[in-house]
Amino acid sequence: MSDPWDGPGSQVTRDRTTKVPGQRTAGADGARPSGGRAAARAASRQGDERATSRRRARPMRRGRRALKIAGACLALLMLGTAGVGWWFYQHLNDNIHSVSLDGKGGTEKADAFGRTPINILVMGSDGRTSAEDCKLGGGCSQTGVQTGSGNADVEMVMHISADRSNATVMSIPRDTMTQIPACKDSANGQSTAGYYGQINSALQYGPACQVATIHQLTGIPIDHFVKLDFSGVVKMSDAVGGVSVCVSDNVYDTYSHLKLTKGAHTLKGVAALEFVRSRHGFGDGSDLGRTVSQHIFLSAMMRKFKSAGTLTDPTAVYSLADAATKALTVDDGLGSVSKLIGLASDVNKVPTKRMTFTTMQTSPDPTDSDRVVVGEGARSLFATIANDQSLTTGLGNNSATATATATAKANATASAVPASEVAVTVENGTTITGRASAVAGALTDKGFSSATTTANAASQAATTTLTYGTGQKAEAQTAAKALGLPASHLQQGTGTGLTLVIGRDWPSGTSYPDGTSSPAPADTKAAVSNAHAQTADQSKTCARVSPYRTVSLNGVPMTPSQAYAAAKNQPDSDS
Structure with a gap:
């Protein structure tokens, strides 16, 4: 028997028409004479190897063809499935009837962590x-x-x-x-x-x-x-x-x-x-x-x-x-x-x-x-x-x-950095005197580090930004939450520490005018x-x-x- 994938089995079939050799006799020098069973076995092995080589060639070619056919069928199946999926997706999209709101319902604001209700x-x-x-x-x-x-x-x-x-x-x-x-x-x-x-x-x-x-x-x-x-x-x-x-x-x-x-x-x-x-x-x-x-x-x-x-x-x-x-x-x-x-x-x-x-x-x-x-x-x-x-x-x-306590705990968990461990350099990027001092004072009143300082910005700024160093995003989120500063105003810098530059978009007050600082909680009862x-x-x-x-x-x-x-x-x- 032979396996069509793995080639002939190891058992060699003897030709029953061949005459069985007689008993060997030693030569003059005691060496084994040529021929006999050893020669027969060697010849048989050589012939078997040649036969094996010939018999393996055809099944391997058939195997490669089978693999190619299977691969082609798989590719067609995948294309067919993808086609059905695309048709289904387009079918669902075509079902939908949509209408513009034209901004009539207002806009939700993201919290300090960039999340929006x-x-x-x-x-x-x-x-x-x-x-x-x-x-x-x-x-x-x-x-x-x-x-x-x-x-x-x-x-x-x-x-x-x-x-x-x-x-x-x-x-x-x-x-x-x-x-x-x-x-x-x-x-x-x-x-x-x-x-x-x-x-x-x-x-x-x-x-x-x-x-x-x-x-x-x-x-x-x-x-x-x-x-x-x-x-x-x-x-x-x-x-x-x-x-x-x-x-x-x-x-x-x-x-x-x-x-x-x-x-x-x-x-x-x-x-x-x-x-x-x-x-x-x-x-x-x-x-x-x-x-x-x-x-x-x-x-x-x-x-x-x-x-x-x-x-x-x-x-x-x-x-x-x-x-x-x-x-x-x-x-x-x-x-x-x-x-x-x-x-x-x-x-x-x-x-x-x-x-x-x-x-x-x-x-x-x-x-x-x-x-x-x-x-x-x-x-x-x-x-x-x-x-x-x-x-x-x-x-x-x-x-x-x-409710307020639960909200505060949730915010503290999200930021993972308490205000007392956060220091901010507040820079005035406007022409209005005292803006940096007012905001810095509000931060320290909220429990931020006494290392919070003030300065004038290198140039005037149209937009307020809070820049933070590598690995200090959570600290920046804590400060942004306290000031009501949207997440879109946060950016990572190349230095260290937190620097808040107050822009012309924040001309007064200690809470960002378009920010998301949480109002007093409503009475849930x-x-x-x-x-x-x-x-x-x-x-x-x-x-x-x-x-x-x-x-x-x-x-x-x-x-x-x-x-x-x-x-x-x-x-x-x-x-």
């Missing part, structure tokens, strides 16, 4: 702008498919902290009355000079107008927006394989058509849409109750999204990516697959126990009992988001002091008071079915539970 306005539109949305939302029998953006019936400000350790999602009830700023929709040219009205109506003048309205009301910079319509909710809930929710009692909302028995349910498609749209089924039957049930739904979706089974299943990932890009309208800053992946990665970094869902506090509108205005505590809630404070501290320890705050890890929280007669069946007012009992022929939403 993310604030996104998540909007759910009631627009019936497609046949699918008309079928899901109803109301198109007379108007037909509508044009325009509709109203923002769901408005949530999603804040992701600069260090990605926590997040806050604040709902703003659609019935809130506020001042709408002057706006013009770049898509259809519809404009307004501004008016006092219901907050969700700003979307009629484009997503940028809705963002500008929220920014004006709250003072929170809004970097991005994400808008979904009715069909988008259906697609997203299907893509994650359903969302698990719980209701406190039997419920039938005759308006949204949600019908469920008491207990836990996994909702997909239209059933999921009925749940998030239900405003008569939960709480007091108003939009305030709906925001709480929406938080329960989104918390469950977040847990599902972050579960290993969802993110490691290629089919689930494809379905989620395809559904998300088809369902969303976003701003230009999120208008590509890579940017949406980056956002998803940032969200995924935040543990669910550090994600707080809350609702803006409201009071009844004095002129209209069906509308609300900003209530007590709302300004504190706005401030916690604008100041990049975590509300999970407020839920666990209702102390603004505790006030921020979460009456705000229905809960964290996303609370998987056993049930939506509270309304005990009031908020629905009507056959013209008879009744509670959602009474309606469930009366509508025996109506199938359940998840049946």
Whole structure:
């Protein structure tokens, strides 16, 4: 036998027709005679080596051809896979519809470590702008498919902290009355000079107008927006394989058509849409109750999204990516697959126990009992988001002091260099007398080293800079944090020590005018008071079915539970 890859085996086959040699006899000198078994074996070995050489040549050539063919197939497979990947990437990019914000929402500022929070306005539109949305939302029998953006019936400000350790999602009830700023929709040219009205109506003048309205009301910079319509909710809930929710009692909302028995349910498609749209089924039957049930739904979706089974299943990932890009309208800053992946990665970094869902506090509108205005505590809630404070501290320890202490500890850990060990040479690069002394004095008052000194800069400077030596970046960050100096003003030099050159962009004061020095922390106790705050890890929280007669069946007012009992022929939403 011979192996086609390794050549002939070591066993030599004897020619059975050859006569076996007889007994050898010694020569006259006692030497072995030529021939005999030794000669036969030698001849056999030589012949075997020549045969081996001939037999090896053909299999080796076949092996090389096989390797070449395998390599070519592998290359084709790789090219094919890359082609599919590129097609998929382009397919997802083509799905995305993006709109410019035109700077209407303000700009977040980086902290002293160069980290920037993310604030996104998540909007759910009631627009019936497609046949699918008309079928899901109803109301198109007379108007037909509508044009325009509709109203923002769901408005949530999603804040992701600069260090990605926590997040806050604040709902703003659609019935809130506020001042709408002057706006013009770049898509259809519809404009307004501004008016006092219901907050969700700003979307009629484009997503940028809705963002500008929220920014004006709250003072929170809004970097991005994400808008979904009715069909988008259906697609997203299907893509994650359903969302698990719980209701406190039997419920039938005759308006949204949600019908469920008491207990836990996994909702997909239209059933999921009925749940998030239900405003008569939960709480007091108003939009305030709906925001709480929406938080329960989104918390469950977040847990599902972050579960290993969802993110490691290629089919689930494809379905989620395809559904998300088809369902969303976003701003230009999120208008590509890579940017949406980056956002998803940032969200995924935040543990669910550090994600707080809350609702803006409201009071009844004095002129209209069906509308609300900003209530007590709302300004504190706005401030916690604008100041990049975590509300999970407020839920666990209702102390603004505790929040400030936690923030200070986080900053100290990040910089790793206490102020007492940092000395700064402060140079005046302006024509204003005393600028270096004022800033240096402020640093020493904040506990910086007494070795901090002052001088005049070699020349005037337009921009303030903080230059640090090799290995002294952390010390520079400590000083920048204390002065409110953005990370973009820090630069590494060739010398040693820290040198702050005050430029014309800092003409007065001891805190950089465009800086990010932390303002006084907001009161987190006030921020979460009456705000229905809960964290996303609370998987056993049930939506509270309304005990009031908020629905009507056959013209008879009744509670959602009474309606469930009366509508025996109506199938359940998840049946």
